[in-house]
Amino acid sequence: xxxxxxxxxxxxxxxxxQRLASHLNVPHLSTGEMLRDAEESGTELGRKAAAFMKNGxxxxxxxxxxxxxxxxxxxxxxxxCLFDGFPRTINQAEELDRQLSLDQxxxxxxxxxHVEEDELVRRLLRRAKHADKPRAxxxxxxxxxxxxxxxxxxxxxxxxxxxxxxxxEINGQGTPEQVFARIRDAVETxxxx
Ligand code: ADP
Numbered sequence: 001x002x003x004x005x006x007x008x009x010x011x012x013x014x015x016x017x018q019r020l021a022s023h024l025n026v027p028h029l030s031t032g033e034m035l036r037d038a039e040e041s042g043t044e045l046g047r048k049a050a051a052f053m054k055n056g057x058x059x060x061x062x063x064x065x066x067x068x069x070x071x072x073x074x075x076x077x078x079x080x081c082l083f084d085g086f087p088r089t090i091n092q093a094e095e096l097d098r099q100l101s102l103d104q105x106x107x108x109x110x111x112x113x114h115v116e117e118d119e120l121v122r123r124l125l126r127r128a129k130h131a132d133k134p135r136a137x138x139x140x141x142x143x144x145x146x147x148x149x150x151x152x153x154x155x156x157x158x159x160x161x162x163x164x165x166x167x168x169e170i171n172g173q174g175t176p177e178q179v180f181a182r183i184r185d186a187v188e189t190x191x192x193x
Contacts, residue, residue: 001026001080002105003187004087004096004166006158007113008150009143010120010127011172012179016113017084019180020187027076030084034067035059036135056137056145058088058153065095072099080108088154093161109190110161111183115172117147 001024007013014030021028035053038046045067049059058064068086071077087093100106115123124143131138137146161167168186172179 001109001187001191002083002100002107003080004083004107004110004161005085005113006088006110006154007172008115008117008120008154009146010123011113011115012176013084013113015176016179016183017082020183021082021084023184024080024082024187026080026082027074028082028084029068029071029077029086031064031068031086031088032084034071035064038067053137054142056142056149058149061089061091061095064088065092065099068096069099087157090153090156090160093157107161107166109168109187110158110166111186112158112167112169113172113179114169119173120147 003020003024003026005013005017005020014032017030018028035046035049039050039053040046045063049063052059064086068083072081083096087096097106121143124138124146125140128138128140128143158167168190170179170182170186
């Protein structure tokens with residue numbers, strides 16, 4: 001199964017995506033993690049991305065598309081994978097479709113983890129305050145910027161997938177267990193249809 005997981009900062013997407021990937025036994029492809037790894041290993045790509053990440057902006061499309069493109073060609077993705085944090089722009093979504101179609105593949109499902117914006121702000125402020133080792137993009141100053149980027153660039157991606165009949169909205173309020181149960185239901189309904 002090829003699944004895309006989309007959600008605003010603070011929605012709990014990382015945790016849920018990891019759980020879903022291990023439940024389905026497919027690789028979890030987080031572009032945020034890949035970019036941070038590249039930054040830590042000091043590669044040129046990592047240095048380029050870091051400049052954007054630290055003030056809440058998106059890394060350039062061609063850079064992200066390139067690392068994802070290389071990753072999905074790996075043998076462990078043959079059975080499927082879970083994209084977390086990608087695509088984040090319409091251009092990335094189109095590129096992903098194009099790359100998959102070269103291998104006669106297509107996405108099966110897109111999950112949107114939905115949380116109201118005032119709740120997101122509360123969660124992000126709490127995270128910024130309590131983190132032992134806050135990430136550069138987890139500061140109170142970066143929060144409005146990251147939400148604005150989500151609203152203007154990533155929300156149109158939801159419409160792109162809705163128009164293709166792939167989108168399922170998941171309510172992201174409640175305990176992590178409640179949220180995961182909703183995700184599992186959405187995936188199972190899709191598998192049996
Ligand atoms: P979150 O905390 O929302 O899960 P991520 O770990 O997914 O954040 O991403 C952290 C940062 O990495 C983003 O704010 C952005 O700068 C960069 N990034 C991650 N994925 C992408 C992408 N698909 N396109 C552009 N930039 C990305």
